[in-house]
Every structure is written in structure tokens, then in C-alpha cells.
Amino acid sequence: MTELSEAQESFERKIQLALKLSVPYSPRTLGQAVPEVDTPAAVLILFAWEKGKPRLLLTKRTEFVETHKGQYAFPGGRIEDNDRSSILAALRETEEEVGVPLIAVRVLGELPGLRTPTGYWITPVIGFLNRVLEQTPLKMSAEETAEAFWVDFGEFSQEGVYSCERFELGSGSFPVHVYQLGDRRIWGVTGAMLKNLLDRLAEVG
Numbered sequence: 001m002t003e004l005s006e007a008q009e010s011f012e013r014k015i016q017l018a019l020k021l022s023v024p025y026s027p028r029t030l031g032q033a034v035p036e037v038d039t040p041a042a043v044l045i046l047f048a049w050e051k052g053k054p055r056l057l058l059t060k061r062t063e064f065v066e067t068h069k070g071q072y073a074f075p076g077g078r079i080e081d082n083d084r085s086s087i088l089a090a091l092r093e094t095e096e097e098v099g100v101p102l103i104a105v106r107v108l109g110e111l112p113g114l115r116t117p118t119g120y121w122i123t124p125v126i127g128f129l130n131r132v133l134e135q136t137p138l139k140m141s142a143e144e145t146a147e148a149f150w151v152d153f154g155e156f157s158q159e160g161v162y163s164c165e166r167f168e169l170g171s172g173s174f175p176v177h178v179y180q181l182g183d184r185r186i187w188g189v190t191g192a193m194l195k196n197l198l199d200r201l202a203e204v205g
Contacts (some may be wrong), residue, residue, distance in 0.1 A: 004189070008049045011109060012128060015047075018200035019109040019126065026175045038121035040159055042090035043076030044143065045193065046105065048136075053152055055133065058139075059098060060147035060187065072186045075122070075145075086123040095151075099139025100149045106130045111136035111196060117191045124193045155181055156194060 004012070039047060046057040060072050075094040083089035087110070091102040110123040138148040155161060156179055165187075166175040177191035186194065 005049070005052070007052055008054075008128075011047075011049075011054055013098055014201060015108050015126060015205050017204045018197070019111065021200050023196060023200045023203065025112070025114055026177070035193075038115060038124075039119055040079040040086070041077060041120045042086040042089040042093070042123045042125055042160070043193075044094045044105070044193055045074050045124050045197065046094065046100065046129060047124045047127070047151060047153065048133045050133045050150070055150040056156075057148065057150055057155045057186075059144075059149075060184075062142075062144055068120040071188060071190070072184055073190050075148075076122070077144075078120070089123050090123070090125040091127075097141050097145045097147055099103060100129070100136060104129060104131045104136060111193060114189060114192060122189060124197075126197075127193075132174045151181060156198060162195075184199050 044057075048055045048057070057075065058072055060076050060155075075097040076090050077093040077097075079086060079089040083092065087107055088102075091105055091107075094100050094105070095102055106129075107125060107127045108128055111122050111126065113123045115121050133150065140146075141146050142155040160177055161181065163178045163180070165176045165178055167174055176187050176194040177192055179186040179194060
């Protein structure tokens, strides 16, 4: 386990304060095209500290997965019967998809759950890598993960990166939060989680 710098401790405290706020997701009218049954799932919003800045782990899903093929996402998946909690499910899925072991993650808390158009109820778990980033190589699952990479978290707040679009689905529609990082388009439920977290952090100040 690495020793936390003053800046990292401050950032982690800010996240913990942000998680205590009541900040709803954007209103979503999903319509009749959405399955009635919500399958429980969990993702890990994993931060690491490098060169005095927080970095965020993202993956690109393969074309072999069941849903959200080829999209950028946080590591995660459905909660299995033997998972004792959403936190353990998120940690297990992260280890399976990108090779980050459970013991390498310090969990800070959870964002509220969010329903997806594909019928999942996703709980976003927020954690911090407690190891040196350079000494924690990512080992991708060939079936699930096409790409895994760390992004400077500050990039999401830069001018021109964020936009809000409208997505039509069946008889419903909802706002889609889009973050464009070069040729990487991060949107959908991942964009919604990012927007909620960034809004919370902005309120903390």
C-alpha cells in the first residue's frame, strides 16, 4: 500500500463528501422498449494517483459481450448469486476484466443506482488504487475488454469535452451526457455516472 500525499487525501475526502450529497441523475423516460425486469449489476469507478493528479480507469467493451458492444465503460457486470454485495461484485468483475486484484482497491463508497435501457440496475462503486500505478499493469480479458486505459480526471472538466444530446428509445427519450476525449466518445450510462459524480464534486467545491 502506498502512502497518501496531502493532495490525494484531500481529493479522497472531497469524493467522500460528494457521495453524501443528494444529487439526482437527469430525468429519464425510458419508455416501453425497456425490459420490465431489472438485472442487478455493479461497476467500479476506479481512481489512481499519478504525478500529483487523479487518474480514472476506463475500458472499451469488445464486440463479444452481450450488451453495449464496443462502448467505453467502467469495469463491471451483473451481480452473481455468490456475490455478497454490489461492492464485491464490482471488485470481482474488475479483477476479471482488467486484472486489478481486489486487495489493490480501497473502496470510498457508492453513487446511487441507475437503470439502463437494456434492463440493468447498476450500482456504481467508487474506489482508489492503493498501489503505485506503474506497478499495477492491466491484464485485459480477451472476451470482455478490447482496451483499458487511465485518463487524467481533469480532462472531463475541460472546455468543449462535455455535451448533452437527446436519445430516442421506443416511446421514450432521455438526455445523454457525452464526453469526447479525442476519438473516444464516452456516453450512455457511463456518461450519466460521470456527470453525476462531477456535479457532486462541483457542489463540494
